[in-house]
Structures are given as C-alpha cells and as structure tokens.
Amino acid sequence: MIKCGTRDRWTGIGLRAPHLQQFHDAATVPVDFVEVHAENYFEPHAPRYAVLCALADRHPVSVHGVGLSLGSADGIDADHLDRLAALVEDIAACLVSEHLAWCRTDGVHYNDLLPLPLNEEVLDSVSRNVDRAQARLGRTIMVENPSGYMTLDGTTLREGDFLARLCARTGCRILLDVNNLHISATNIGTDIAAWFDDVPVDAIGQYHLAGHEPDAAGSGLLVDTHGAAVADTVWDLFARSVVQFGPKPTIVEWDSAIPPLETLFEEARRARRVVSVAYP
Amino acid sequence: MTTLAEFQRNYAQDLLEPGLGNYAGSAGYRIHARNVCISLSQAIADCFPVTAALVGESCFAAMAGAFVAAYPPRQGWLSGYGAAFPDFVSAYPPVRELAYLPDLARLEWARIAVMAAIDGPCLDLGLLATIEGDALLETHLSLRSCAMVLTTRFPVIALWEAHQQADISSALARIDFSEQDRTMLVVRAGQKHVLAVELAPGDDAFMGAVACGETLAVAWENAVRSSSTYDLAQSLTRLSATGAFDEIERKASAERVC
Numbered sequence: 001m002i003k004c005g006t007r008d009r010w011t012g013i014g015l016r017a018p019h020l021q022q023f024h025d026a027a028t029v030p031v032d033f034v035e036v037h038a039e040n041y042f043e044p045h046a047p048r049y050a051v052l053c054a055l056a057d058r059h060p061v062s063v064h065g066v067g068l069s070l071g072s073a074d075g076i077d078a079d080h081l082d083r084l085a086a087l088v089e090d091i092a093a094c095l096v097s098e099h100l101a102w103c104r105t106d107g108v109h110y111n112d113l114l115p116l117p118l119n120e121e122v123l124d125s126v127s128r129n130v131d132r133a134q135a136r137l138g139r140t141i142m143v144e145n146p147s148g149y150m151t152l153d154g155t156t157l158r159e160g161d162f163l164a165r166l167c168a169r170t171g172c173r174i175l176l177d178v179n180n181l182h183i184s185a186t187n188i189g190t191d192i193a194a195w196f197d198d199v200p201v202d203a204i205g206q207y208h209l210a211g212h213e214p215d216a217a218g219s220g221l222l223v224d225t226h227g228a229a230v231a232d233t234v235w236d237l238f239a240r241s242v243v244q245f246g247p248k249p250t251i252v253e254w255d256s257a258i259p260p261l262e263t264l265f266e267e268a269r270r271a272r273r274v275v276s277v278a279y280p
Numbered sequence: 281m282t283t284l285a286e287f288q289r290n291y292a293q294d295l296l297e298p299g300l301g302n303y304a305g306s307a308g309y310r311i312h313a314r315n316v317c318i319s320l321s322q323a324i325a326d327c328f329p330v331t332a333a334l335v336g337e338s339c340f341a342a343m344a345g346a347f348v349a350a351y352p353p354r355q356g357w358l359s360g361y362g363a364a365f366p367d368f369v370s371a372y373p374p375v376r377e378l379a380y381l382p383d384l385a386r387l388e389w390a391r392i393a394v395m396a397a398i399d400g401p402c403l404d405l406g407l408l409a410t411i412e413g414d415a416l417l418e419t420h421l422s423l424r425s426c427a428m429v430l431t432t433r434f435p436v437i438a439l440w441e442a443h444q445q446a447d448i449s450s451a452l453a454r455i456d457f458s459e460q461d462r463t464m465l466v467v468r469a470g471q472k473h474v475l476a477v478e479l480a481p482g483d484d485a486f487m488g489a490v491a492c493g494e495t496l497a498v499a500w501e502n503a504v505r506s507s508s509t510y511d512l513a514q515s516l517t518r519l520s521a522t523g524a525f526d527e528i529e530r531k532a533s534a535e536r537v538c
Contacts, residue, residue: 117287
C-alpha cells in the first residue's frame with residue numbers, strides 16, 4: 001500500500017461565485033479545502049477578493065488556473081503570471097494547478113482549453129512554459145490532463161508518457177482529472193491502462209472529479225460540462241486511480257447549472273468514502 | 281512538418297466564427313468553437329443584464345456574438361472584457377433606433393469598473409477647510425479611482441433602476457424620457473453597493489470640471505455659470521458625501537496654508 005499523509009486524504013469542492021459568501025459565512029463545513037479558478041480573482045480590489053482572503057484565513061485554498069495557456073507557442077503572458085503569483089501569495093494557496101492546453105495565440109485569448117498535438121516540440125514548449133511559471137511562483141505546480149474531443153495530426157506521444165516526461169523535466173506534478181481521462185478514453189480512445197502504466201505513482205499530486213454530458217449537438221461525444229453529478233463510471237475510475245496512485249487531495253467541480261452547496265458537499269463526502277474503502 | 285505556432289494559428293482560424301478551415305468538419309472542433317463563443321458571449325451578458333433585457337434575448341445574443349467575433353479578449357482573464365462593448369453597441373445597426381442603449385451600456389460598465397477599482401480614502405472636507413484664500417481656489421480636487429462621471433441625454437439611471445424593480449413595466453411608465461443634458465456620477469459605495477446619481481444643475485458643471493482636472497476656482501466658475509443659485513459650500517458638502525472625491529494630502533494642504 002502507498003504511504004499517504006493527512007493532506008493526501010483531503011477532499012473539497014470547487015468554490016464558485018454563487019457559493020462564495022455562503023461558504024465564507026458557514027460556521028463549519030464538511031470539506032478539508034476548496035479550490036477557486038485563479039482568473040476570477042485577478043482584480044485585487046474587487047469585493048470577492050476580500051471575501052476570498054478572509055475565507056483563506058480559515059480554510060486551505062487551492063488555486064486552479066484556466067487561462068495561463070501553458071501550451072502556447074508564444075510563451076506565457078507576463079502580466080497574467082504576475083497576477084497569478086500575487087493571488088497565490090495573498091491567500092497562501094495550498095496547491096496551484098493549470099492545464100495541458102492552450103487558449104491564446106497571436107495575442108487573442110479564446111477562453112477554452114484547446115488541444116495540443118503531443119510530440120517532442122510541444123513537450124519542449126510546454127516544459128519551457130512550466131519552468132517559467134514555476135520560477136515566477138517559486139513553487140512547483142500541477143498540470144491537469146485535458147478532456148479530448150479530437151485526435152490531432154502530429155501527435156506522436158501518448159498522453160501519460162507526455163505528462164510523465166513533463167514531470168521529469170520540470171519537477172511539476174500531475175493533476176489527474178478522472179472525468180477528463182474517462183472522456184478522452186471514450187471520445188478519442190485514450191488507453192487508460194497505458195496511461196496508468198506511463199505515469200509514475202509519485203507523479204500524481206491531486207485528483208479532480210466532475211460531471212459530463214453527451215454533446216447537445218448529437219455528435220455522440222461526451223462533453224466536460226461540469227454541469228452534472230459525477231457519473232458512476234467516473235467514480236469507478238476514481239476508485240481504480242486511488243488504488244493505483246494512492247489518495248491525493250481531491251476536488252469535486254461543478255461549473256454550470258450549479259446546484260446548492262450541500263449537493264457539492266455530498267459529492268465530496270462520496271469521494272471521501274471511495275478513498276476510505278481503498279485506504280481504511 | 282507544421283510547427284506548434286503554425287498549428288495554433290491555423291486551429292484558431294474558425295473558433296470565433298464558423299468557417300471552412302482545416303478543422304471545420306470535426307465534431308470535436310465544433311465543441312471547442314462552441315465553448316469559445318458561448319463562454320465569451322456569456323461574459324458579456326453577465327456585464328450588461330439591463331442592456332440585454334431591453335433588446336431581448338435573441339437580439340442581445342446576436343449583438344454579443346458579433347462583438348466577440350470582432351473584439352475577442354486580449355487578456356487571459358475576463359474581468360476587464362466588455363469595456364469596448366458600449367461603443368460597439370452605438371455602431372451596431374440593428375439597435376440604432378434605441379439611441380439611449382449605448383449610454384445605458386456605459387452605465388452598466390461603469391458600475392462594474394468602479395467595483396473593481398481601489399476603494400481608497402475619501403476627501404476630508406475638514407482638511408479642505410484648513411486651506412485659505414487663493415491656495416484654496418488653486419486646489420485641484422480629483423475623483424477617486426472608484427468614481428466616474430458620465431454624460432448622457434437620456435434617463436439611463438432611471439431605466440437601470442426600473443429593471444431592478446419587481447414590476448418593471450410600471451417603473452418604466454413613470455420615467456420621463458425627455459432628452460436633456462444629464463451628468464451622472466457613479467461611485468463605489470463599500471463592498472456591495474454602487475451609487476449612481478444624476479447631478480443637479482451646478483453640481484454637474486462643477487463635477488465635470490473636477491473630472492477634467494480643473495482647479496476649484498474654475499470648477500466653481502463653471503458651476504455658477506451653469507446655475508445662478510449655485511452655492512459652493514452646499515455643493516461640496518453634497519458631492520463629498522457621495523464619496524466621489526479623492527483625499528488631498530495633508531502635507532500638500534499644509535504647504536499651501538504656509
């Protein structure tokens with residue numbers, strides 16, 4: 001059995017604007033930590049920033065970037081990185097993560113996690129960007145596996161292999177989004193067994209869980225909407241992941257059609273139960 | 281072999297508007313393109329709810345979509361995205377007949393902008409009173425970062441307020457839609473509220489001069505020219521109570537006293 005510390009058993013929720021004040025005001029909460037999207041807190045004078053800082057005095061907060069564009073050939077935007085660094089420092093973030101994706105080219109921000117062909121050139125490029133981010137932040141970050149909707153010409157590396165080598169080169173770790181891995185396996189045939197074989201046990205630093213839905217356009221693809229409860233197949237894959245990589249801080253995300261806070265708490269409790277079965 | 285930079289430029293080609301690029305036939309690509317357009321349009325809709333209510337859902341969706349395609353964000357965070365939308369609305373042909381709409385959108389954006397600005401100290405009127413004679417007249421008041429002065433010919437504050445009521449139709453029916461020059465002050469009021477008021481005659485000219493960086497003497501002169509009954513002391517009390525004025529440095533005022 002893999003050794004795990006107290007923090008490895010943490011379960012929490014993605015904290016979004018509709019629940020921010022309620023969570024802040026709650027006397028007790030049934031989660032160990034929360035995670036916020038970094039870019040929602042890039043205005044340090046906005047009211048929500050003060051609420052987050054007050055909340056961070058009482059609860060560990062993880063910062064999850066969605067717009068740094070680690071996959072950009074153009075490199076990382078310095079202003080973006082500075083704002084991220086300021087937030088991470090202000091709230092003493094317990095974890096910092098971003099995505100294996102890009103969202104900016106030629107100065108335009110597309111606000112989506114766009115796919116990358118996985119090959120040696122891209123590994124060089126992403127490694128440079130991760131190095132730069134880590135140097136500015138003064139800490140290691142975690143990089144999340146994306147949800148795949150299409151295979152791209154120019155891909156020569158398996159995702160697990162790519163991520164493992166990224167970790168070896170930069171010292172970063174992997175945020176395993178279990179829902180994304182399930183979606184990629186379903187949509188583009190990502191081999192989960194190979195992914196598990198490719199990734200060293202100690203490379204995983206955190207898990208994400210979220211809901212998905214079928215493409216409303218009828219393509220038959222699964223879409224990472226974060227708009228539903230975690231699917232049973234994803235819970236099963238989470239249980240396999242915990243056995244394979246050990247318990248790690250786990251966040252349940254819900255970003256569209258956001259339900260009451262208690263529903264999110266219940267999902268986090270379920271995550272804790274899954275961990276407890278594998279690691280009593 | 282295509283470089284990463286070439287791939288990204290190529291991939292981005294049809295994300296904002298449907299096109300005939302290399303990926304046009306891919307269902308997966310359409311999911312990404314839809315995510316891009318919907319998330320950016322939603323960011324605009326979140327900033328301009330009353331503008332959206334006034335033109336209706338489908339018209340606003342088309343207008344926001346056109347804006348997103350023409351002016352995609354240049355920053356990886358969206359809190360500042362929408363500043364250019366009011367000007368876009370003013371030049372958007374389908375809503376040209378709604379002459380008040382761009383100013384209503386400017387008011388909505390001002391409300392957002394002041395809430396994101398630093399909520400620093402306000403002018404201490406008592407400190408201003410310690411400055412004497414010519415030094416006082418040469419003093420420059422300035423607006424706090426979280427205060428904005430806007431001008432319009434339409435009752436857009438009343439329009440915005442009507443849309444906060446349960447019975448919007450009745451509130452709209454009570455609005456005097458006559459066109460006249462109006463000066464609006466929008467100020468952040470703490471952590472939760474924004475004060476948006478139309479300024480009285482005299483106050484409007486005074487505040488307009490302050491916003492342009494004029495001295496107290498010029499602002500006073502403009503105010504008197506605008507309203508023959510203008511009273512500087514009452515006006516300063518009224519306007520400083522809104523929290524619009526930035527603090528003046530004690531050191532600077534002390535130097536002037538000396």
